[in-house]
Each structure stands twice: as structure tokens, then as C-alpha cells.
Amino acid sequence: MNSFEGKRILALIRDGDYAHAGEEEAIERAFRSIPKDPRQWLLDVGCGRGGSGDYLLRNGWGRVEGIDRDAESIEYARATYPDIGLHVCDVLDVPRTVARTYDVIYMLNAFYAFDRQHDALAGLRKVAKRGAQLVIFDYTVGAKAGDTPNPMMPHAIRLSEIEAMLRDAGWQPGNIEDLNAEYARWYAEFVERIQLKRADIEKIGGAEWYNFVFSMYSGLHGVIAGGGIGGAIVHARAD
């Protein structure tokens, strides 16, 4: 679903340019401990179509830049949200690409997609101001999965390892907020919405895309409801 077409369909189902669980409720939850300050700079890592950056900008959290390796999504975001500074790049190339440092660096369902998570965190530390906040909103290896990630989400956050990874990459780990119950509710609602939007999804991608999206998210909801995959917000600080 990380393709341009996939994110377009997710945006349609979610009624906004979001490709993360819980849409605006999730953004509010992830940012409830981050003070609003129009002077501060935020970096949205894996920003996709730009809807979350626009939400944070419009609601007073600060000025926003975003990076994503998907050029089509960035092209869409540039045309739709001209007040956000956007870059096409892989997360590993952030220090070579952006021209400033940031007060808040965040990822909304993007970290799980990175193969080299430690290197990504170390690179992001280089563009963090002293005292900057890091917010990782993402899937976790679920409470009932032991330490073995589900094959649907091979790089889901391992709660037993994330603090050491953050420390090693130069971040001071902070609170971890459990979102298991919220993820189960968000995905139940999401599967219902897919069914309600069937005709619109078929207009974009035909019956094949509808069947793919419905079976994939029904399966994901089943795994989340059964405790195989969970969700969390991981906070850290650049000391």
C-alpha cells in the first residue's frame, strides 16, 4: 500500500491525505505532549501525501517540512500543500538533503517500512536540534506474538529493543504509549469503511484493487484483534 496508487486509495477510504491508522485522532494523540509553537520546525519523515503535515501546520504546532522517497506522493503534496517544504529522498539521505535542523521529528506509520531502522534514527539525530523531540507512531510486535514479528509487518517495533536502539543512535528514550486497543478499534472501523466505499475504490482500481484492499485489511484487523500486531507511540529526546 506504499505505492502512489495504494496511498491514493487509502486517502479515499480515510477521507483525507492520510496513510496511517486513526487519521486525525491519531495525530492529536501522538502530539498531545508536544507544545504548539508556530516558530518551531517539524520534520515529517515518510510524509506520504502531506495531509498530516498540513494538519499540524494548520493547528499551530509549527512550520513543517516533509521527506518521502516516493516522488509521486511528494509531487502531489507540493501541489496540494504549498506551505510545506518537501523533499524526495530516502530516510537515510536526510542529513545530506535538508538544509536545517528541527525541533520535532516525527513518523506516522513510516518507521515500520524502514529496513535500516538504526541507521535511520542515527541520521535523523544529525538534523535534530538540541532538546528536539522524536515521535514514532507505529505498529509493534503484538503482546501475544512473543518477540517474533508477524510476516505482514516484519519491521514492526520490538518494544524489547527500541530503547537500546534509540540510545545507540544518540536519542534519549522517553515514554512509550500503548495503543493496542486503539489500533484494534481503528482497523475494525477501517474495514467497515472499505466496504462502504467499495464503488469509489472500484472506480480507481477496479474489482481487483477492492478485493486486495478488503482482504488485506480484514486480515490485518484479525491479526491486530488477536494480539499478533499492536500499536504504540514511542517518544525520545535529543540531549
Ligand SMILES: C[S@@+](CC[C@H](N)C(=O)[O-])C[C@H]1O[C@@H](n2cnc3c(N)ncnc32)[C@H](O)[C@@H]1O
Ligand atoms: C504507510 S505510509 C504513511 C505516510 C504518512 N506518514 C501518512 O501518515 O499519511 C509510509 C510512507 O513511508 C514512505 N517510506 C517508506 N520507506 C521509506 C524510506 N526508506 N525513506 C523515505 N520514505 C519511506 C513511503 O513512501 C510512504 O509514503
